[in-house]
Amino acid sequence: MSCPLTSIVNPLNEKEIYFFYLTQNKGTGLEIYGHPRPDKVVVTEFQGNIKTPPEDDLIVNPGSFSSLVTNGVLNVYGLMKLPSASTKTGDKPGGGSKEVDASDTKLVAQLSPVFKLLMPEDDSKVQGVALTTTIDKNGQSWMYGITTNDKNIPVIKAIKLGWKESSVTSTIVTTKPPLLSTNLATFYDPLGTKSFIIYQDKKTLCIVEAGNTEDKEIPNTSDSRDMTGLACVPVKGQRGVKVYLYYFADKGGQLQRVVRDEDGKWSDSNGRDDQDSEQSSFLTATQMGDDIAVYYMVKGATSRIYISLDPNNVPARVKDN
Numbered sequence: 001m002s003c004p005l006t007s008i009v010n011p012l013n014e015k016e017i018y019f020f021y022l023t024q025n026k027g028t029g030l031e032i033y034g035h036p037r038p039d040k041v042v043v044t045e046f047q048g049n050i051k052t053p054p055e056d057d058l059i060v061n062p063g064s065f066s067s068l069v070t071n072g073v074l075n076v077y078g079l080m081k082l083p084s085a086s087t088k089t090g091d092k093p094g095g096g097s098k099e100v101d102a103s104d105t106k107l108v109a110q111l112s113p114v115f116k117l118l119m120p121e122d123d124s125k126v127q128g129v130a131l132t133t134t135i136d137k138n139g140q141s142w143m144y145g146i147t148t149n150d151k152n153i154p155v156i157k158a159i160k161l162g163w164k165e166s167s168v169t170s171t172i173v174t175t176k177p178p179l180l181s182t183n184l185a186t187f188y189d190p191l192g193t194k195s196f197i198i199y200q201d202k203k204t205l206c207i208v209e210a211g212n213t214e215d216k217e218i219p220n221t222s223d224s225r226d227m228t229g230l231a232c233v234p235v236k237g238q239r240g241v242k243v244y245l246y247y248f249a250d251k252g253g254q255l256q257r258v259v260r261d262e263d264g265k266w267s268d269s270n271g272r273d274d275q276d277s278e279q280s281s282f283l284t285a286t287q288m289g290d291d292i293a294v295y296y297m298v299k300g301a302t303s304r305i306y307i308s309l310d311p312n313n314v315p316a317r318v319k320d321n
Helices: none
Strands: 007-010 011-023 028-036 067-072 073-081 106-112 126-133 141-148 154-161 167-174 186-187 193-199 207-209 231-236 241-248 255-260 282-289 291-298 304-310 314-319
Touching: 007 282, 007 291, 011 067, 011 282, 067 126, 067 141, 073 126, 126 154, 126 186, 126 193, 186 231, 186 241, 231 282, 231 291, 241 282, 241 291
Parallel strands: 007 067
Antiparallel strands: 007 011, 011 028, 067 073, 073 106, 106 126, 126 141, 141 154, 154 167, 186 193, 193 207, 231 241, 241 255, 282 291, 291 304, 304 314
């Protein structure tokens, strides 16, 4: 069972995390978590406001959520189902409750504070399940997704986000193509003034610089599960950033972590929790004081979202759906 997830520090209160997820009623839910422990929680659930699912089920699942603060406004992005070919102008977009295949075409959309396509429909088209965002040194926001080129090879699509309009700037054709169903994670490194995108190919996790094609394998991640969730958190250091990358192991599905130091060297992979994750669970992680809060779905009779605090590694069940 999958569920789009994204988390971000409250721009008005650095001791709170805003956690967004897809509710059972196919809408965007928000919960607010405080520091230092996840049991001290303020919960805001929107799903209770809707007695039945919306007539048009537009948000893609499985599909990523991503959140970003731009111009002081908290934005949430996601993937939207493509209107059916028979839909006429002015008609409602095609909906349905069936899960969307990775090869299907989707549209990148803003889910909050308003619901809208970021660009004209042709430019908004992507494939896969992935969506990730970051901000560069100039305060420019960027989004990355997956599409295929004219040879039907998966490539990374770079989108420059704007307040009034957004635009596709390039596609990144990596030496080792990403899986079509890969997740994505991204971060900005102020030391090298570069943005990096992390993805999964057929063998391991890889990293590529935005605007480049020379990808590199991330050491010690060949144990990653196929279509693993991905989340990375850049933590400010003395010179640059230390990057904490989280993924799921192939055997058992436990949460794993590798760390990239300020010089770009990766650590060994270490298990961070003993919970078995759902096969198709997404991951989201956010720095929360001295800890990193990691959210993901775990196996069970009901859908459960867990939060694990790293490096203190204090797991606790957050909620049941």
